[in-house]
Amino acid sequence: MAEGLKVLRAVLDEDVKLETTEYDFGARRYHATGDTLTDADLAALKGHDAILLGAIGDPSVPSGVLERGFLLKLRFAFDHYVNLRPGKLFPNVASPLAGSPRIDFVVVREGTEGPYTGNGGSLRTGTPHEVATEVSVNTAYGIERVVRDAYARAQARPRKKLTLVHKNNVLVHAGHLWKSVFDRVGREFPEVTTDYLHVDAATIFFVTQPERFDVIVTDNLFGDILTDLAAAVTGGIGLAASGNINPAGEFPSMFEPVHGSAPDIAGQGKADPTATVLSVALLLDHLGHREQAARVEEAVAADLAGRTGEPRTTAEIGDALAARVSG
Amino acid sequence: MAEGLKVLRAVLDEDVKLETTEYDFGARRYHATGDTLTDADLAALKGHDAILLGAIGDPSVPSGVLERGFLLKLRFAFDHYVNLRPGKLFPNVASPLAGSPRIDFVVVREGTEGPYTGNGGSLRTGTPHEVATEVSVNTAYGIERVVRDAYARAQARPRKKLTLVHKNNVLVHAGHLWKSVFDRVGREFPEVTTDYLHVDAATIFFVTQPERFDVIVTDNLFGDILTDLAAAVTGGIGLAASGNINPAGEFPSMFEPVHGSAPDIAGQGKADPTATVLSVALLLDHLGHREQAARVEEAVAADLAGRTGEPRTTAEIGDALAARVSG
Numbered sequence: 001m002a003e004g005l006k007v008l009r010a011v012l013d014e015d016v017k018l019e020t021t022e023y024d025f026g027a028r029r030y031h032a033t034g035d036t037l038t039d040a041d042l043a044a045l046k047g048h049d050a051i052l053l054g055a056i057g058d059p060s061v062p063s064g065v066l067e068r069g070f071l072l073k074l075r076f077a078f079d080h081y082v083n084l085r086p087g088k089l090f091p092n093v094a095s096p097l098a099g100s101p102r103i104d105f106v107v108v109r110e111g112t113e114g115p116y117t118g119n120g121g122s123l124r125t126g127t128p129h130e131v132a133t134e135v136s137v138n139t140a141y142g143i144e145r146v147v148r149d150a151y152a153r154a155q156a157r158p159r160k161k162l163t164l165v166h167k168n169n170v171l172v173h174a175g176h177l178w179k180s181v182f183d184r185v186g187r188e189f190p191e192v193t194t195d196y197l198h199v200d201a202a203t204i205f206f207v208t209q210p211e212r213f214d215v216i217v218t219d220n221l222f223g224d225i226l227t228d229l230a231a232a233v234t235g236g237i238g239l240a241a242s243g244n245i246n247p248a249g250e251f252p253s254m255f256e257p258v259h260g261s262a263p264d265i266a267g268q269g270k271a272d273p274t275a276t277v278l279s280v281a282l283l284l285d286h287l288g289h290r291e292q293a294a295r296v297e298e299a300v301a302a303d304l305a306g307r308t309g310e311p312r313t314t315a316e317i318g319d320a321l322a323a324r325v326s327g
Numbered sequence: 328m329a330e331g332l333k334v335l336r337a338v339l340d341e342d343v344k345l346e347t348t349e350y351d352f353g354a355r356r357y358h359a360t361g362d363t364l365t366d367a368d369l370a371a372l373k374g375h376d377a378i379l380l381g382a383i384g385d386p387s388v389p390s391g392v393l394e395r396g397f398l399l400k401l402r403f404a405f406d407h408y409v410n411l412r413p414g415k416l417f418p419n420v421a422s423p424l425a426g427s428p429r430i431d432f433v434v435v436r437e438g439t440e441g442p443y444t445g446n447g448g449s450l451r452t453g454t455p456h457e458v459a460t461e462v463s464v465n466t467a468y469g470i471e472r473v474v475r476d477a478y479a480r481a482q483a484r485p486r487k488k489l490t491l492v493h494k495n496n497v498l499v500h501a502g503h504l505w506k507s508v509f510d511r512v513g514r515e516f517p518e519v520t521t522d523y524l525h526v527d528a529a530t531i532f533f534v535t536q537p538e539r540f541d542v543i544v545t546d547n548l549f550g551d552i553l554t555d556l557a558a559a560v561t562g563g564i565g566l567a568a569s570g571n572i573n574p575a576g577e578f579p580s581m582f583e584p585v586h587g588s589a590p591d592i593a594g595q596g597k598a599d600p601t602a603t604v605l606s607v608a609l610l611l612d613h614l615g616h617r618e619q620a621a622r623v624e625e626a627v628a629a630d631l632a633g634r635t636g637e638p639r640t641t642a643e644i645g646d647a648l649a650a651r652v653s654g
C-alpha cells in the first residue's frame with residue numbers, strides 16, 4: 001500500500017491536491033472489535049473520491065468472514081456494478097502458456113448480482129435430508145448498465161470487440177436475459193464487433209487463443225472464475241489489478257490488487273507492489289487522469305521489462321516505479 | 328462412432344458377446360420429427376448395459392435444444408450422478424502449457440444437481456423490469472453419493488489425494504453442505520489426503536501446477552467449467568473422454584467424447600476418433616473389463632506417441648488402434 005501511494009504521489013502534477021485518509025480494516029480490527037465494516041465506516045468512506053484497498057485476510061479469520069463482511073459488503077453498498085479486471089501479458093513476464101501469446105484484454109465482470117446476492121438457504125440443515133439452494137438473481141436493469149459500460153469500453157479500444165460469456169444453453173432464464181440485453185444494447189454501438197461464448201468454451205480459449213479477446217462482459221461468478229484464470233495466464237495474481245467501479249460516481253469506486261494479503265511474508269519487504277501500483281493506474285483512469293494512468297502503466301511495463309531476477313525489496317520496486325513516473 | 332465400436336470389438340475376448348443397437352438421435356431426427364428423446368426412447372435405452380454416444384448437435388438446431396432435450400434429459404433420467412472426466416496429458420501430445428507438465432488427474436463432476444436442475448424463472452419477461460433467477464439445488468443425499476464415489480476412486484489410485492472444489496466463501500449454503508459432507512465422508516477413507524480449493528483458485532492451479540491434482544470432486548457447473556479447461560491443457564477437447572455414470576447400475580451409464588459433432592467436417596474422414604475410443608475405455612472399465620480398458624488406453628497412448636504429423640483418416644486411426652488392442 002505504501003508503494004502504491006508513493007507512485008500515486010509521484011505521478012500527480014503539483015496542481016492536483018491529494019488528500020488521503022487511512023482506515024484500518026481486516027483481520028487485526030476484526031479480532032479486536034468483531035467489526036468488519038460498520039455503518040459508520042460506510043458513511044466515512046462515502047466522503048472520498050476513491051478507495052485504494054490493500055489486500056486483506058488472514059488464516060486466523062474464518063473463511064468467508066472478511067470476504068463477505070468487508071469486500072462483498074462494500075461492493076454491494078457502493079453499487080460497484082463494474083468489476084474491471086485487465087488481463088495483459090507484459091513483455092518479459094513469464095506466462096505458463098507456451099510461446100508467450102499476445103494477451104491484452106479486459107474483463108468487465110458484473111459486481112452486484114448473479115449468484116453473489118446472498119439469496120439462498122438451507123432446509124433440514126445438518127441432517128441427511130438437507131437441501132441447500134443458491135439463487136442467482138439477474139435483472140434487466142443490472143445487466144443493461146454493465147453491458148453498456150462494456151460496449152463503451154470496447155468502442156474506445158482499437159479492436160472494438162466485445163465477447164459475452166455466459167452459459168445460456170443451461171442457465172436459460174438468466175442466459176436469455178443476458179443475451180437479449182447484450183444484443184439490444186449492441187444496436188447502440190454499431191462499430192463494436194460482438195461474439196458469444198459459453199463459459200466452459202471461454203476457459204479453453206483463455207489458454208489456447210487468448211489473443212482472440214478484447215473486452216469480455218460476464219456475470220459475477222463467471223467473471224470471478226475467468227479473471228483468476230486471466231491473471232494466471234498473464235503472469236499470476238501477483239500482477240493482477242482490479243477496479244470495483246460505480247461509473248456514475250454516486251459512490252466512491254474501489255481499486256485493489258486481486259491477490260491476497262500473503263500473511264506469511266507480511267512486513268518482510270518481500271511483497272511485489274506491482275498489482276497495487278497497477279490498481280493505482282486504474283484509479284487514476286477512473287478519476288479522469290488518463291495521461292497519469294498511462295504513465296503508471298508504462299512505468300510498470302518498463303520495470304517488468306528490465307527485471308533480471310535479482311531480488312528487490314518492496315520499497316525498492318516502489319522507488320523505481322516512482323522515479324519512472326516522475327522522470 | 329464406427330471407430331469406437333471397431334476398437335471395442337477388437338479388444339473383447341471371444342467369450343464376451345457384444346450386442347449393439349444403433350439409435351438415431353440428434354439434429355437430423357429433430358428436424359424430421361421434432362423429437363429429441365421420447366419416453367419410448369428412454370424405455371428402449373434402459374434395456375442396455377451401457378450407451379456409447381456419438382457427438383450430437385448442428386448449427387441448424389437452436390442452441391440449447393439438443394443439449395437440454397437430449398443430453399441433460401438423459402443424464403437426469405438415468406441418474407448419471409457421477410460425471411467422470413479424466414485430465415491426462417499423454418506423451419508426445421502438445422499442451423498449451425509451457426514445459427509439458429505431468430498431468431494425470433480425474434474430475435468427478437456431480438451430474439444431477441446444482442445449477443443444472445432447471446429451477447429458476449423469469450418475471451416481467453422482456454420488459455425493462457425483468458428479473459431472471461437460476462436456482463442451484465444441492466442435497467445431502469446427492470452430494471454424499473458423488474463424494475463417496477470420488478473418495479473410492481482416490482483410494483484406488485496410487486497418490487490417494489482428493490480435492491474438493493467449490494466457492495464456499497460466497498455460495499455459503501451449498502458450499503457449507505458440500506464441505507461438511509466432504510469432511511464427514513472423508514472419515515471413512517483415512518488413507519486419502521484431502522484438500523479444498525475455491526473454483527477461481529483451482530483454475531489458476533490448472534495452468535500453473537496441474538500436477539498437484541489427483542482426483543477432484545466438484546459441483547455440476549464448476550465441473551463443467553473445470554473439465555473444459557482440463558481438456559484444453561491436456562491437448563484439447565479432441566482427446567477428452569467422459570462417462571456419465573450411474574454407479575449402482577439402476578440405469579445404463581453413458582460414455583461420450585467431450586467434443587462436439589464438428590458438422591463442418593462430418594463424413595469427410597478427417598475427424599480424430601481418439602476421444603470416442605478413450606470413452607470406450609471408460610465404458611469397459613465401468614462394466615468391469617479393467618484389463619481391456621487398460622489395453623485401449625495403452626493403445627491410444629502408443630498411437631499418440633508415434634504420431635509424426637502425417638495426416639491419417641478417421642478409419643486409419645481406428646484400424647491402427649484396433650490392431651494395437653488385439654495384437
Ligand SMILES: CC(C)[C@H](C(=O)O)[C@@H](O)C(=O)O
Nearest residue numbers: 067068071072224496497527
Ligand atoms: C474473496 C472473494 C469473495 C472474491 C470474489 O469472489 O469476488 C475474490 O475471489 C475476488 O475475485 O475478488
Ligand SMILES: CC(C)[C@H](C(=O)O)[C@@H](O)C(=O)O
Nearest residue numbers: 169170200394395398399551
Ligand atoms: C452441452 C452442455 C449442456 C454440456 C454441459 O454443460 O454439461 C457440455 O458442456 C458438457 O460439459 O457435457
